[in-house]
Amino acid sequence: MSVPVVRHTLPYPDGFEPTVERPITLIARDLDRRDSMLPHRHAWGQLTHALDGVLRVTAAGSTWIVPPSRAVWIAPGVEHAVTVMQAIRLRPVRILAERAPFPDEACRVLEVSTLLRELILGLEQLPPLAPSPRAALLSELMLDEMARCETRPIRVPLPRDKRLQSLCARLIEAPGAPLTLADWARQAGASERTLARLFERELGMSFGQWRQQVRLAHAAPMIAGGMPLARVAEELGYASQSAFSQMFRKTFGTTPSAFFSER
Known part of the structure; x- marks a missing residue:
């Protein structure tokens, strides 16, 4: 008999808020697979990045699965939650709202460049709050580099309809499940046609x-x-x-091996 994984929900730590004098701060947290952070929001923007491991970020009606090569930008005031899928070294970068590198409230996935990763590591070595010439230099260069990083369009939109919420949550946890939409419909107590219509209406795409x-x-x-x-x-x-x-090439225009070897 399998034993269900019990996740521990962690409070988001106070302190380390960015200021005009120190517009970018960083707090390091090492988390294991049982950890998660409940939905929360804050006044600053955040670049959510892990040096290793895999996490899932849910915000603004979508979810993203984030390996170390990527990070998710979350605009100020946007509610979001974090689920740890593999043990991670989480390095969330907090950015003063007035210095946000992107003008809108949209979340976006960034391809983490070598320079951006090294800047994050460099910022981690500094005292977390004290302003300094080095912190100012790293902050300015980080803001410039974030704006230059490639964005990745893949996201998984989430439904509002309760009939779809359970289905979608189970598929995110087990993406290889072979069940058809008709199979899911029987489990959800709805018709296949109803679920198909809900996918188009709520998520803008087919099942x-x-x-x-x-x-x-x-x-x-x-x-x-x-x-x-x-x-x-x-x-x-x-x-x-x-x-x-073939599916990967159709989406990205190249094979998986070529796509990741370039990065």
Whole structure:
């Protein structure tokens, strides 16, 4: 009999708020797979990044699965939650609202450049709150580099309808599940036609397209962690490695191996 994983919900630590004198601050937290942070919001913007491991960030009606090669920008005032999928060294960068590198309230996924990663590591070595010439230099360079980083369009939109919420949550936890929409409909106590209409209305895509987004989101940390493509395809419910690679190429215009070797 399997034992369910019990997640510990952690309060978000106070202190280390950015100021005009120190517009960027960082707080280091090492978390294990049982940890999560309940929905919360704050007055500053945040670049949510982990040096290793995999986390899931949920905000603004979407969820993102984030490997170390990526980070999620969360604008000031946007409610968000964090779930740890693998043990992580979390390094959230707090940025004064007035210095936000992006003008809107949209969340976005950034491809973390080598320079940005080194700037985060450099900021971690400094006293967390005390202004200093070095902190000012690192902060300005970090803001400039964030604005230059590539953005990644993959996101998994989340529904508001309760009939879809349970279905979608289960698919995010088990993206390789072979169940069809008709199978899910029987479990949800709704017709297949009703669920299909809800996917189009609530998420702007079909069930198959949404499931593909979920599988792509899971594929990134698997491939980045060195998992063989054949096993990635198997874990995500594809009939073969070639079927997975074909889907990946259709989405990104290149093969998985080429995509990640470039990064």
